[in-house]
Amino acid sequence: MKSNYDVIVVGAGPAGSIAARTAAEQGLDVLLIEKRQEIGDPVRCAEGTGKMGLSQFIEPDPRWICAEVTGARIFAPDGTCIELNEKLAGKEVGYVLERKIFDRAVAKTAARAGAEVQVKTQATSLIKENGVVCGIKGKHRGEDFEARAKVVVGADGIESKVGKWAGINTTLKPKDIETCAQFLVTDIDIRADSCDFYMGNLRAPGGYVWIFPKGKREANVGLGMLGSRFTGKHPIDYLHEFMAWKFPEGKIIETVVGAVPASGMLKQLSTSGLVLVGDAGRVSDPITGGGIYNGMVSGRIAGNVLADAIKANDLSVKKLQRYDREVREALGKQLDRNYKAKEFVVKAEDSLMNSVARSLHGVNFEEMSVPKLLKEIITRNPSMFLELAGLF
Numbered sequence: 001m002k003s004n005y006d007v008i009v010v011g012a013g014p015a016g017s018i019a020a021r022t023a024a025e026q027g028l029d030v031l032l033i034e035k036r037q038e039i040g041d042p043v044r045c046a047e048g049t050g051k052m053g054l055s056q057f058i059e060p061d062p063r064w065i066c067a068e069v070t071g072a073r074i075f076a077p078d079g080t081c082i083e084l085n086e087k088l089a090g091k092e093v094g095y096v097l098e099r100k101i102f103d104r105a106v107a108k109t110a111a112r113a114g115a116e117v118q119v120k121t122q123a124t125s126l127i128k129e130n131g132v133v134c135g136i137k138g139k140h141r142g143e144d145f146e147a148r149a150k151v152v153v154g155a156d157g158i159e160s161k162v163g164k165w166a167g168i169n170t171t172l173k174p175k176d177i178e179t180c181a182q183f184l185v186t187d188i189d190i191r192a193d194s195c196d197f198y199m200g201n202l203r204a205p206g207g208y209v210w211i212f213p214k215g216k217r218e219a220n221v222g223l224g225m226l227g228s229r230f231t232g233k234h235p236i237d238y239l240h241e242f243m244a245w246k247f248p249e250g251k252i253i254e255t256v257v258g259a260v261p262a263s264g265m266l267k268q269l270s271t272s273g274l275v276l277v278g279d280a281g282r283v284s285d286p287i288t289g290g291g292i293y294n295g296m297v298s299g300r301i302a303g304n305v306l307a308d309a310i311k312a313n314d315l316s317v318k319k320l321q322r323y324d325r326e327v328r329e330a331l332g333k334q335l336d337r338n339y340k341a342k343e344f345v346v347k348a349e350d351s352l353m354n355s356v357a358r359s360l361h362g363v364n365f366e367e368m369s370v371p372k373l374l375k376e377i378i379t380r381n382p383s384m385f386l387e388l389a390g391l392f
């Protein structure tokens with residue numbers, strides 16, 4: 001490992017790898033570090049993502065695609081089902097990935113573009129001079145090291161410390177943290193082309209249960225709950241109850257625990273010598289919890305902005321703030337709307353969810369889209385106009 005780079009990216013998740021790749025593709029000297037010894041493992045994800053979005057970043061590869069899904073089913077507490085089915089519109093919507101392989105494949109594209117990738121390498125603090133971030137200190141395979149860079153990219157996920165070290169307020173309120181538990185369950189009867197969601201305050205207060213197929217008889221079965229709805233009973237307790245009800249015969253072969261930011265993006269994503277991408281910048285979707293695609297979008301913007309700034313030899317705060325503006329332009333509207341939608345859903349009683357679901361039962365949704373769903377809810381439930389109209 002050298003002691004000087006143009007860019008050091010901390011964290012080799014999808015956001016960090018795309019930031020590193022984009023910067024390296026533009027001729028920058030990039031170091032991508034990952035504290036774990038294997039990129040992508042352990043997985044903390046239900047692994048669902050949209051096809052169209054993903055293909056902007058990487059050629060689909062059967063080695064990391066477990067299932068192709070054509071739609072979703074949302075079950076209200078009383079069992080009423082809303083179906084969203086894009087196959088009707090002639091498209092196939094999404095993938096359920098094998099992230100252990102996917103994350104590694106994305107990191108390989110960064111390496112192929114010329115980035116140096118180092119695993120078992122953890123940033124432990126930042127080097128700052130006159131308030132400007134100019135490198136990192138850390139441990140590389142147990143040994144202390146220091147490396148300098150013109151810009152550091154914090155891509156260190158929900159547990160991000162890099163932003164805090166640089167003086168950015170990254171604190172998440174309990175109401176904006178979705179705490180999750182998930183089992184990989186095998187030998188169960190599922191619909192292998194659908195992502196299913198179960199709502200209800202008895203099942204998952206302030207959240208939902210998901211079933212994402214990973215094969216014909218295998219699925220990620222998980223549950224997320226907002227910190228503000230914590231009752232003393234943990235997500236894993238609710239998940240065991242769901243399993244006993246839905247899949248008493250299921251065999252659990254893996255357990256995942258983790259959290260997703262449900263706050264919407266940070267007000268500040270950059271400072272002198274540093275930008276934050278992916279979950280570190282809280283760009284995951286507050287209502288779906290999806291962070292793979294948004295993380296890669298922010299990583300690509302970061303790579304491009306840093307390449308321009310470094311080539312122009314202008315690393316002023318103003319220059320880096322172009323990153324904040326572009327991420328906000330790309331994702332801000334959707335994140336703001338879905339944050340408001342989350343705040344609404346979190347407070348919804350089971351009786352309201354049931355009546356909304358009944359009002360939508362039988363509607364032919366030909367697109368899996370949150371705005372379409374919200375608009376249809378308003379059309380069919382005019383009494384909710386005032387609460388929901390503000391979301392658009």
Ligand SMILES: Cc1cc2nc3c(=O)[nH]c(=O)nc-3n(C[C@H](O)[C@H](O)[C@H](O)COP(=O)(O)OP(=O)(O)OC[C@H]3O[C@@H](n4cnc5c(N)ncnc54)[C@H](O)[C@@H]3O)c2cc1C
Pocket residue numbers: 010011012013014015016033034035036040044045046047048049121122123124155156157158180181182222256257258259260277278279280284289290291292293295
């Ligand atoms: C249970 C669960 C289910 C989810 N389901 C979905 C889903 O179905 N679809 C979806 O799109 N999103 C989902 N998400 C969210 C998704 O996993 C994240 O949004 C996504 O992984 C964020 O990517 P990232 O690159 O920002 O961060 P991460 O993927 O978290 O990567 C950050 C990396 O940084 C490394 N790191 C941390 N600190 C350091 C350090 N100091 N030095 C070096 N390396 C460091 C970590 O080891 C990690 O590899 C889910 C999350 C959870 C918890």
